[in-house]
Amino acid sequence: MTHIHDTQASWLDPEVVENALKNPNRDPAHVRAVLAKARELQGLNFDDVATLACIDDDALRDELYGTARYVKEEIYGKRMVLFAPLYISNVCGNECSYCAFRASNKSIQRHALDMEEIKQEALCLIDQGQKRVLLVAGEGYSAANGGFNYVLDAIDAVYSVEHKNGNIRRLNVNVAPLTLEEFQALKAREIGTYQLFQETYHRPTYAEVHLRGKKADFDWRASAMDRAMQAGIDDVGLGALFGLYDWRFELMSLMQHIAHLEERFGVGAHTISVPRIEPAEGSDFASAPPYAVTDEDFKKLVAILRLAVPYTGLILSTRESAEMRREAIALGISQISAGSRTNPGGYAADATSTEQFQLGDHRSLEEVVRELASTGFIPSFCTACYRMGRTGKDFMDLAKPGLIKRKCDPNAVTTLQEYLCDYAEPATQAAGESAIVQSLDKMDPKTRRNAEKMLNMIRNGRRDIYC
Incomplete structure (x- = not known):
């Protein structure tokens, strides 16, 4: 049965949103405190977001961008x-x-x-x-x-x-x-x-x-x-x-x-x-x-x-x-x-x-893969979490302490390796192999051993290998 609270968005409160945007704390020291909090990788609350949304100072905006780059790199590599x-x-x-x-x-x-x-x-x-x-x-x-x-x-x-x-x-x-x-x-x-x-x-x-x-x-x-x-x-x-x-x-x-x-x-x-x-x-x-x-x-x-x-x-x-x-x-x-x-x-x-x-x-996909790989990114076609049941809260329980990297990093390089073996042009292959080497160098020893084992299986003709 569908209950009334399932068909009405009573949780949405535009007045609260509008008030938060009218009266943000613009003090630079407060803005920097919010950015420092963001570097702890635990997210921000409603008022924190209102503060950042109303940044109108070039220097603070650049600090916002720098913090975002840091968080992106720390979590997603x-x-x-x-x-x-x-x-x-x-x-x-x-x-x-x-x-x-x-x-x-x-x-x-x-x-x-x-x-x-x-x-x-x-x-x-x-x-x-x-x-x-x-x-x-x-x-x-x-x-x-x-x-x-x-x-x-x-x-x-x-x-x-x-x-x-x-x-x-x-x-x-x-x-x-x-x-x-x-x-x-x-x-x-x-x-x-x-x-x-x-x-x-x-x-x-x-x-x-x-x-x-x-x-x-x-x-x-x-x-x-x-x-x-x-x-x-x-x-x-x-x-x-x-x-x-x-x-x-x-x-x-x-x-x-x-x-x-x-x-x-x-x-x-x-x-x-x-x-x-x-x-x-x-x-x-x-x-x-x-x-x-x-x-x-x-x-x-x-x-x-x-x-x-x-x-x-x-x-x-x-x-x-x-x-x-x-x-x-x-x-x-x-x-x-x-x-x-x-x-x-x-x-x-x-x-x-x-x-x-x-x-x-x-x-084309080929052009995007080649550019990403040539700049050190690992283009990933991974679907492992969906297929292993690591979804919803189970995914977040692994993501927040950083444990998901032990799965995501090997799965990313193996899906890229599949693409390189089966679809890529020579220039893309070269860029991709280089990106894989760079990625392996950043893994902890246990994760790297697992990734290298999976990569060898792909290179020897196996497909759809994931952890």
Whole structure:
């Protein structure tokens, strides 16, 4: 049974957010005390985040960035998780002013992939070397195409594809809010993270930009994570679409959402995504968002989140340019998409359907892997935690004392080694092998021995080795 508190976002208090932003403690000594607290790697509270969000001094902003770089390096080292989105439909019944897929947009071609087309997309992604995929569907599936079963069948279709040395090992899912029973069915399909963005936590703005359709119900969307976690999905991904309203308000509201989940379920968000509005076909609104976030404010946003929730994955999509992604990675981003397409069938050569938004980074997965490796990063395709049950609170119990590195570091280098053996061009192979050597040199002796054993197994033809 779904109770009233599962469908209303009573935990969201905009007045508290607005008051915190009106009266932050701007004293430089206090700001530096908050930054010193962040270096202890235990996160920040609501008032701490308000203090950092209101930094307007260049020197303090630079200290914020320096602290974020320190925290990112201490917790994540040089690992960078890679994934790709898989859009299965751009048919949608909602009317969202900023989106090319909105129902009234007659300028785009609509298409919902059938199961064979979905398998073809999965095959194309495997041919790139992808192992982690985010399944994305609009809110347009209906009784005509099987209703919610369309999504469940799509998950099965992706997991069914075996090609060369590869397969998609874990699907994360971004679909519209579900009932408790639907979330239970989603959990049974062995997904990774359930991801859903509130878009904006500001109720008046939400009503202004979500004009019709199921998505117009603010509370049904905001309460979705409660139902997901009730259903046993303990890895959930939050996010906002920055540019709809003041980024500071969205940031503080995200903190309220995280605090609510931690209080009720004992664990907050597994990931947070930070998309900025990008131009979208047929949307004047998206070309001139009312609260456009500057590059400097965007970097502040990323840095503050890294300090506030240091063990939560921060995701950046190909909406952003290659240069901005480089800067954001240093400040706290731990997962990025690569080689992305945001239209159904986009990985197939003959796809003609419209993309959801304009991409900023058009590089292939190969190019992204090569650049990351050449700068000492370990591009990781790891899915081990999902498959070993290290999710939700179990993951955080390992992450906070630093124990997860003993798993993440070996798994990162082995998944990179697989990519180098099966997909990489010579220049990428050379850069990747060098990055692996650098990574091994930083491991403790026991972890290194385990990693080297796994690497030798990969080089001798074994695949999908993880701990």
